[in-house]
Amino acid sequence: MVTPATGEASMPLINISLRHGTAPEYRKAIADGVHQAMVDALKITTDDRFELIHEYPPENMLHDPVFFGVERSDRSLFIQIFINVRPLEQKQDLYHRIVENLSEDPGVGRQDIFIGVVEVAPENWWAYARA
Amino acid sequence: MVTPATGEASMPLINISLRHGTAPEYRKAIADGVHQAMVDALKITTDDRFELIHEYPPENMLHDPVFFGVERSDRSLFIQIFINVRPLEQKQDLYHRIVENLSEDPGVGRQDIFIGVVEVAPENWWAYARA
Amino acid sequence: MVTPATGEASMPLINISLRHGTAPEYRKAIADGVHQAMVDALKITTDDRFELIHEYPPENMLHDPVFFGVERSDRSLFIQIFINVRPLEQKQDLYHRIVENLSEDPGVGRQDIFIGVVEVAPENWWAYARA
Numbered sequence: 001m002v003t004p005a006t007g008e009a010s011m012p013l014i015n016i017s018l019r020h021g022t023a024p025e026y027r028k029a030i031a032d033g034v035h036q037a038m039v040d041a042l043k044i045t046t047d048d049r050f051e052l053i054h055e056y057p058p059e060n061m062l063h064d065p066v067f068f069g070v071e072r073s074d075r076s077l078f079i080q081i082f083i084n085v086r087p088l089e090q091k092q093d094l095y096h097r098i099v100e101n102l103s104e105d106p107g108v109g110r111q112d113i114f115i116g117v118v119e120v121a122p123e124n125w126w127a128y129a130r131a
Numbered sequence: 132m133v134t135p136a137t138g139e140a141s142m143p144l145i146n147i148s149l150r151h152g153t154a155p156e157y158r159k160a161i162a163d164g165v166h167q168a169m170v171d172a173l174k175i176t177t178d179d180r181f182e183l184i185h186e187y188p189p190e191n192m193l194h195d196p197v198f199f200g201v202e203r204s205d206r207s208l209f210i211q212i213f214i215n216v217r218p219l220e221q222k223q224d225l226y227h228r229i230v231e232n233l234s235e236d237p238g239v240g241r242q243d244i245f246i247g248v249v250e251v252a253p254e255n256w257w258a259y260a261r262a
Numbered sequence: 263m264v265t266p267a268t269g270e271a272s273m274p275l276i277n278i279s280l281r282h283g284t285a286p287e288y289r290k291a292i293a294d295g296v297h298q299a300m301v302d303a304l305k306i307t308t309d310d311r312f313e314l315i316h317e318y319p320p321e322n323m324l325h326d327p328v329f330f331g332v333e334r335s336d337r338s339l340f341i342q343i344f345i346n347v348r349p350l351e352q353k354q355d356l357y358h359r360i361v362e363n364l365s366e367d368p369g370v371g372r373q374d375i376f377i378g379v380v381e382v383a384p385e386n387w388w389a390y391a392r393a
Contacts, residue, residue: 011245027190027191047198050245051192051193052148052185053190053193055191056314059286060316062293062312062313062315063311064308064309064311067310067391068389069391078312082247091386095388099388110390111391113389114312114387114388116386117382118249119386120248123223124248124249125247126226126245126246127245127246128230128242130199142376142378158322162324166324178328178330179326180325180326182323184322184323213342251379256378257357257361257375257378259361259372259375260330260331260373
C-alpha cells in the first residue's frame with residue numbers, strides 16, 4: 001500500500017550551493033541554520049528535513065562580484081527552497097531567520113546569502129507514511 | 132529557424148539524488164524505473180527522457196533518520212520531477228509506479244523514496260524540433 | 263536590518279548541466295551566452311547573474327539519443343532557469359537568444375540544447391540590499 005501525498009506536512013527540499021574548500025562542520029552549521037529557520041518560520045516539525053549541499057569549483061559558480069551595489073565574496077551561498085505555498089509574511093520571516101542564523105553560525109555575511117523559493121501544492125510531495 | 136516550445140510534449144527534467152557508493156548498474160536501474168513510471172503514468176513517449184543523477188558524500192545529503200515515525204536509511208533517494216501541469220490522479224499514479232518499480236529493481240525500500248514534483252506550463256520548455 | 267525581497271529585480275538562478283570533459287573556457291562561454299540572452303531578452307541588469315554549472319559522468323546524465331526525431335549528442339546541455347513570471351514572448355525570445363548565442367560561441371548545436379523555465383513570484387527571492 002502506497003500512501004499518497006495529501007497531508008499537511010511540508011516536506012521541503014533545500015539545495016545549498018557553495019564553492020569547494022569549506023570544512024564539513026562549516027557546511028553542517030549552514031544546513032542546521034537553514035533548517036532551524038524553516039522550523040521556526042514555517043512551523044514544520046524538526047524531522048521534516050531534506051537538504052542537499054552542492055559544492056562547486058570556482059569556475060562553476062558564477063555571480064557578479066558586485067550586486068545591488070554591494071560586494072559579494074567567494075564565500076557566497078545560494079539557498080534554494082522548494083516548499084508548499086506559504087503566505088508572504090512566513091517567507092519574509094524565513095529569509096530573516098536564515099540570514100540571522102547563518103550570521104551567528106558559521107558566520108556568513110548577509111551580503112553573501114542569496115535565497116530563492118519555489119512553491120508547489122501539498123499534493124506534489126510523496127513520502128511513505130505521509131498521511 | 133528556432134522552433135518555439137508550444138507543443139504538447141512533456142519534456143520532463145528529473146533530478147535523482149543519492150549518496151556516493153552505489154554501482155552504475157544500481158543507478159541505471161533507478162533511472163530506468165523512474166522513467167518507466169513516467170511513461171506509464173503520464174503517457175509520455177519513451178524518448179521523452181531527461182534525468183540527472185546527483186551523488187553526494189554523506190555529510191552533504193541531510194535528512195532525519197526517522198520521518199513520519201518511519202526509519203529512513205542511508206540508501207534514501209530524493210527524486211525531483213519538473214513536468215507540465217498534471218491532474219492529481221496522474222501524479223498519484225506516478226508516485227505509486229515509481230515506488231513499485233524501484234521496489235522491484237534495484238530493490239529500494241519505499242521508506243527510502245522521497246518524491247517532489249514541480250509543475251510548469253508547456254511554454255516553459257524548449258527543445259529543437261519540439262512542435 | 264534585513265531587507266525583504268519585494269522589488270522588481272529578477273535575481274534568476276540558472277542550472278547548466280553537461281557531461282564531464284569540457285574545458286573551463288568552454289563552460290564559461292556557455293554561461294556567458296546564457297547570461298547575455300537573459301540580459302537581452304528579459305532586460306535584467308548585467309550584474310543580475312547567478313549560474314551554477316553541474317558536470318556529470320556520462321552514466322549520470324541520461325537522455326535518449328534521438329528525441330523528436332532528431333539525433334542528440336553527448337555534448338548536450340540542459341539549461342534550467344528559475345525566474346520571475348514573464349510573458350510568453352519574453353520566454354520565446356530568451357530561448358531563441360540562448361540557442362543563437364551558444365551556436366556562435368562555444369559552438370553548441372541547437373539539437374543539443376534543452377531549456378526548462380520555472381517561474382516564481384518576485385517575493386520568492388531574497389538578497390541583501392534588494393529593495
